[in-house]
Amino acid sequence: MIEHDFDEEFVPIAAELQRLPYLSPSRDFADRVVARIDRLQPAQVAPVGASRHLELHQGGQQAVARRRPLGVIRATGRATAGVALIAAAAFMFFEIDVLTAILSAAVTQYAFTIAAVGTQIGAVVLGSETMAYLQAGAAQAALLYLVLAFGLITGYAGIRTAAQIAKRKAA
Amino acid sequence: MPARSYTDVSDQQVVVFAQEGREDAYRELIKRYERPVFSLIFRMVRDKETAEDLAQETFIKVLNNIDRYRPEFKFSSWLFKIANNITIDHLRRRHVDTISIEGSPNAITAESARATAVTITSGGESPLEELESREIGAEIEKAIARLRPEYRACIILRHVEDYSYDEIAEIVKLPLGTVKTYIHRARQELRQYLGDLR
Numbered sequence: 001m002i003e004h005d006f007d008e009e010f011v012p013i014a015a016e017l018q019r020l021p022y023l024s025p026s027r028d029f030a031d032r033v034v035a036r037i038d039r040l041q042p043a044q045v046a047p048v049g050a051s052r053h054l055e056l057h058q059g060g061q062q063a064v065a066r067r068r069p070l071g072v073i074r075a076t077g078r079a080t081a082g083v084a085l086i087a088a089a090a091f092m093f094f095e096i097d098v099l100t101a102i103l104s105a106a107v108t109q110y111a112f113t114i115a116a117v118g119t120q121i122g123a124v125v126l127g128s129e130t131m132a133y134l135q136a137g138a139a140q141a142a143l144l145y146l147v148l149a150f151g152l153i154t155g156y157a158g159i160r161t162a163a164q165i166a167k168r169k170a171a
Numbered sequence: 172m173p174a175r176s177y178t179d180v181s182d183q184q185v186v187v188f189a190q191e192g193r194e195d196a197y198r199e200l201i202k203r204y205e206r207p208v209f210s211l212i213f214r215m216v217r218d219k220e221t222a223e224d225l226a227q228e229t230f231i232k233v234l235n236n237i238d239r240y241r242p243e244f245k246f247s248s249w250l251f252k253i254a255n256n257i258t259i260d261h262l263r264r265r266h267v268d269t270i271s272i273e274g275s276p277n278a279i280t281a282e283s284a285r286a287t288a289v290t291i292t293s294g295g296e297s298p299l300e301e302l303e304s305r306e307i308g309a310e311i312e313k314a315i316a317r318l319r320p321e322y323r324a325c326i327i328l329r330h331v332e333d334y335s336y337d338e339i340a341e342i343v344k345l346p347l348g349t350v351k352t353y354i355h356r357a358r359q360e361l362r363q364y365l366g367d368l369r
Contacts, residue, residue, distance in 0.1 A: 023210045
C-alpha cells in the first residue's frame with residue numbers, strides 16, 4: 001500500500017484505482033515472445049549473398065563475403081560526370097576559355113580520385129568503422145569545399161566576362 | 172536442462188538464470204509480468220491487438236538485452252520503463268492523445284468496437300456488488316482514458332502498481348517535480364470526471 005499523500009476527496013478514487021483488475025494477453029503470448037528471443041533459438045547459417053556486409057562470428061558459423069571495390073569505380077564515374085556537367089554549363093553560360101576549364105576539371109577529378117584511393121587505404125589501415133566516422137564529417141567538409149570552389153570559378157568567369165565586354169567596348 | 176521451480180525466487184535471481192540461457196527463467200519472467208505490462212499498455216492505447224503487439228515488443232526487447240540488466244535497479248522498473256517508452260513512441264507516431272472506452276479507435280464495426288471495449292472482471296462479490304463494482308470500474312477506466320498519455324502512465328504506476336515518485340520519475344524518464352505535477356493534475360482531473368464517487 002502506498003503512503004497517503006492525497007486529500008480526503010481522492011481516497012475513494014485511489015481505492016477504486018487499486019481495485020482495477022489486471023488484464024491478460026492471449027494464451028500463446030509467452031510462446032510468441034520466447035520464439036523471438038535470439039539466445040533461445042538454434043544457431044542458423046545465414047545464406048551467402050543475403051547481405052553484402054556479413055561479419056565473421058564466433059566459431060565461423062557465417063560466411064565472410066569480401067566487399068567489392070565498386071565504391072571507387074562509382075565515385076570516379078560520378079566525379080567525371082559531375083565535372084563534365086559543370087564544364088558544359090560553364091562554357092555555355094560564362095564563356096570560360098578551354099584552358100581554365102580543363103585545369104579546373106583536372107583538379108576536381110584528381111581530388112575525387114585521391115579521395116577515393118585515400119578512403120580505401122584508410123579503410124585498410126584504420127578500419128572501415130573509423131573511416132565511416134571520419135567520412136561522416138568529411139562529407140560535410142567536401143560539400144563546403146565544392147561550394148567554395150564553384151563560387152571561385154564562377155567569380156573568376158564573371159570577372160573575365162566583364163573584362164572581355166569592357167575590351168570590346170573600348171575597341 | 173530440467174525445469175526448476177521459481178517459487179520464492181527473487182526477480183534478480185530469475186534474471187541470473189535467464190542470463191545463463193535457461194528458457195524456463197525467461198518464461199518465469201514473462202509469467203510474472205505479462206499481465207501488469209499488458210494492463211498498463213492496454214490502458215494507454217485501448218486496443219487489444221495493439222497492446223499485445225507493444226507488450227510483445229517490450230518483452231522481446233528486454234529479454235534480448237537481459238545481459239544489460241543492472242541488478243541495482245528493480246527488474247520491474249526496467250521492464251515498465253521499456254513498456255512506457257514503446258507505448259509513448261507508438262502514441263506519438265499515431266498522434267493519439269485521448270482514447271475511447273467504448274472500443275478501439277481502430278475498430279470499424281460495432282462488433283469490433285465491442286470486442287475491444289474494456290471488460291472489468293470482479294473478484295467474488297455478490298451480484299449487486301459485482302454490478303456496482305463493474306460500473307465503478309468502467310467509470311474509472313473511462314476517466315483514465317480521458318487523461319493525457321503522460322498523466323495516464325504516471326497515475327497507473329502510482330495507484331495501480333504502487334511505485335514511489337522516484338521510481339516513476341526513473342521509469343518515465345521525467346524530473347521528479349514533473350512527475351509530482353502530472354500525478355497532482357491527474358488526480359484533479361479524475362476527481363472532476365468521477366464527481367459521483369466522492
